[in-house]
Amino acid sequence: xxxxxxxxxxxxxxxxxxxxxxxxxxxxxxxxxxxxxxxxxxxxxxxxxxxxxxxxxxxxxxxxxxxxxxxxxxxxxxxxxxxxxxxxxxxxxxxxxxxxxxxxxxxxxxxxxxxxxxxxxxxxxxxxxxxxxxxxxxxxxxxxxxxxxxxxxxxxxxxxxxxxxxxxxxxxxxxxxxxxxxxxxxxxxxxxxxxxxxxxxxxxxxxxxxxxxxxxxxxxxxxxxxxxxxxxxxxxxxxxxxxxxxxxxxxxxxxxxxxxxxxxxxxxxxxxxxxxxxxxxxxxxxxxxxxxxxxxxxxxxxxxxxxxxxxxxxxxxxxxxxxxxxxxxxxxxxxxxxxxxxxxxxxxxxxxxxxxxxxxxxxxxxxxxxxxxxxxxxxxxxxxxxxxxxxxxxxxxxxxxxxxxxxxxxxxxxxxxxxxxxxxxxxxxxxxxxxxxxxxxxxxxxxxxxxxxxxxxxxxxxxxxxxxxxxxxxxxxxxxxxxx
Ligand SMILES: [Zn+2]
Ligand SMILES: [Zn+2]
Ligand SMILES: [Zn+2]
Ligand SMILES: [Zn+2]
Numbered sequence: 001x002x003x004x005x006x007x008x009x010x011x012x013x014x015x016x017x018x019x020x021x022x023x024x025x026x027x028x029x030x031x032x033x034x035x036x037x038x039x040x041x042x043x044x045x046x047x048x049x050x051x052x053x054x055x056x057x058x059x060x061x062x063x064x065x066x067x068x069x070x071x072x073x074x075x076x077x078x079x080x081x082x083x084x085x086x087x088x089x090x091x092x093x094x095x096x097x098x099x100x101x102x103x104x105x106x107x108x109x110x111x112x113x114x115x116x117x118x119x120x121x122x123x124x125x126x127x128x129x130x131x132x133x134x135x136x137x138x139x140x141x142x143x144x145x146x147x148x149x150x151x152x153x154x155x156x157x158x159x160x161x162x163x164x165x166x167x168x169x170x171x172x173x174x175x176x177x178x179x180x181x182x183x184x185x186x187x188x189x190x191x192x193x194x195x196x197x198x199x200x201x202x203x204x205x206x207x208x209x210x211x212x213x214x215x216x217x218x219x220x221x222x223x224x225x226x227x228x229x230x231x232x233x234x235x236x237x238x239x240x241x242x243x244x245x246x247x248x249x250x251x252x253x254x255x256x257x258x259x260x261x262x263x264x265x266x267x268x269x270x271x272x273x274x275x276x277x278x279x280x281x282x283x284x285x286x287x288x289x290x291x292x293x294x295x296x297x298x299x300x301x302x303x304x305x306x307x308x309x310x311x312x313x314x315x316x317x318x319x320x321x322x323x324x325x326x327x328x329x330x331x332x333x334x335x336x337x338x339x340x341x342x343x344x345x346x347x348x349x350x351x352x353x354x355x356x357x358x359x360x361x362x363x364x365x366x367x368x369x370x371x372x373x374x375x376x377x378x379x380x381x382x383x384x385x386x387x388x389x390x391x392x393x394x395x396x397x398x399x400x401x402x403x404x405x406x407x408x409x410x411x412x413x414x415x416x417x418x419x420x421x422x423x424x425x426x427x428x429x430x431x432x433x434x435x436x437x438x439x440x441x442x443x444x445x446x447x448x449x450x451x452x453x454x455x456x457x458x459x460x461x462x463x464x465x466x467x468x469x470x471x472x473x474x475x476x477x478x479x480x481x482x483x484x
Contacts, residue, residue, distance in 0.1 A: 009030050011148050012030065016055070023053075037216075039215065039246050042243055048237050050236060050237045055209040058209075059207065060134075061130045061207075063205060064160060069203065070091055070124055070127055073127060076197065076205055084098060089123045090103075090123065102137075106130070109136065133164075149189075149213055149214075150189060160180070187206065191208050192209055192212060193205075195227050195466075195467060217252070217275075219261055223236060223247055223249050226466035226467075229467040236416075239413070252264055258288075282300075291331075291362070293320055295315065296315060301316075301320075311324060330361070338370060346394065379397070380429060380433075399427065399431070402426050416462045425456065425459040427455060456472070456476065
């Protein structure tokens, strides 16, 4: 379908209207982007934290990745799963989910296609190809929405349809196959991972958000997004956005270096990012990609032109030229070491940072950051390292790592991003435990109530609407959002 701005804008507005998500004067509009294709732009200055838009998934379904657990196909719970009584092959958690109108529709179409019983492993396969099946059940209006989104043509798309035909032996019609293959490529380019469930029982599915997917990617996004309990995507400004500026979000991980991010974006979304951060050899002075020079031992080695994939690197100190392969070699070696640690290995991880990493790479290198981030989520959370169990030294280490990462996010100009919200909450939990220990041993703590309250309030503001936010945070939200 030929995309032009007027019909695209109308289609998106009508879609939001059907889902009761329109506002009187939305602060955004769809325009041609300098990046090619369309983008979303600010129609007026937008303040940090301001709500920009809410979106609803036109298609929502289980993820196709091998590692994803099987979930109830209606409510995405992973408890009490039973095969559908009508033997479509899907799993559901209750008679309520079994009898839901959305399941009845997909159940019927799958049973019409079936040529064999679908149980066990096949049932798992069927769950993972459910999203394209659901696209056939959309209203004509919603099909039009999907058709106006961008699709990438590439051979890896549509493997879900191959599974339906060659493994599940579903008897699908040719026009259904053509549309489902198209939907698979649209979802591959545009779908978001959506968090469902609460803090303790989270899983993720994938959703196609029409307006959300029109916003382009930048590794320095000016927005942040979360999902509420009804799978709405809530997009808010992470930094101040001037009138006329393009609205960006990020499909990548902030703590990865440029080469890692660009490779991942190319592999999954088929484009080479050329954003401000990708262009800057030092990534705003963070040196997330850099390694230490083997010649002068202290200079940082950075890419001469980070947008050239196999270009040369150079030491900022002594000028030594380093081949890209040598840098990549160190990174993959460290990456492999990183993946070999198990949760109990914290002492080992800390020694690895001190004795090995910091002799090879700069202090903010992606492997150092990745490891610190891993440790932050073990300490205070995992068995053997809960708040009451952990040693004083680990508690202080976690507090320092939280501060290190928060300052890195600032260097990377990420504003009020979701990761900042999560880290502020973790930092606050550290302070609380530090104070408890100081008071228990008869000391007067220097940690003030007010400071902790401010940290927690900022975390609550950033994570507002997020279904996965910790209960302590949710309690601080305004009543109308709690009831949302
Ligand atoms: Zn269910
Ligand atoms: Zn069924
Ligand atoms: Zn970039
Ligand atoms: Zn050097």
